[in-house]
Amino acid sequence: MPEQISTPSYQVYTKGIDYPRSKQEVISYVREHNAPDDVIRVMEEMQDQQFTSASDLAVAFGEAKDRLEGRR
Template identity: 40%
Template sequence: MADNPTPIELQKYLGGVDYPASKDDLVSRARDNGAPDDLVSKLESAGEDSFDSPADVSRAVAGS
C-alpha cells in the first residue's frame, strides 16, 4: 500500500463499523476484512482512542 491509504481504501477495510468506534474495534475490523499489515499498524499507532466518523479515522491515519 502507498504511504497513506485513500479514504476509499481505508473504508473498504473498515466496512460495517458503527461510529463512534474505538481504536480496538477498528483494528479488529480491519484485520477481519483482510487489511494489509501496514494499514493495521497505522490504525494501531493513530493518536486517538475513539473515532466519531470515517473522516476522523482518515485524518488520524494520515497523521500517523
C-alpha cells in the same frame, strides 16, 4: 512503508463500520475484514481515541501515516 497505502485505501476495510468506535475496535474490525499488515500498522500508530465518524478516522489515519513516513 509501501507508497500504495493511501489514506483512502483503508476505507475498503472499514466499509460498514458503525460509530462510535475505539482505536482497538477499529483495528479489530479491519483485521476481521482482512486488511493488509501495512494498513494495520498505520492504525496501530493512530492516537488512542474514540472515533465518532469516518472523517475522524480519516484524519487520524492520515496523521499516523505521515508520522510513519517521517513527514511529521
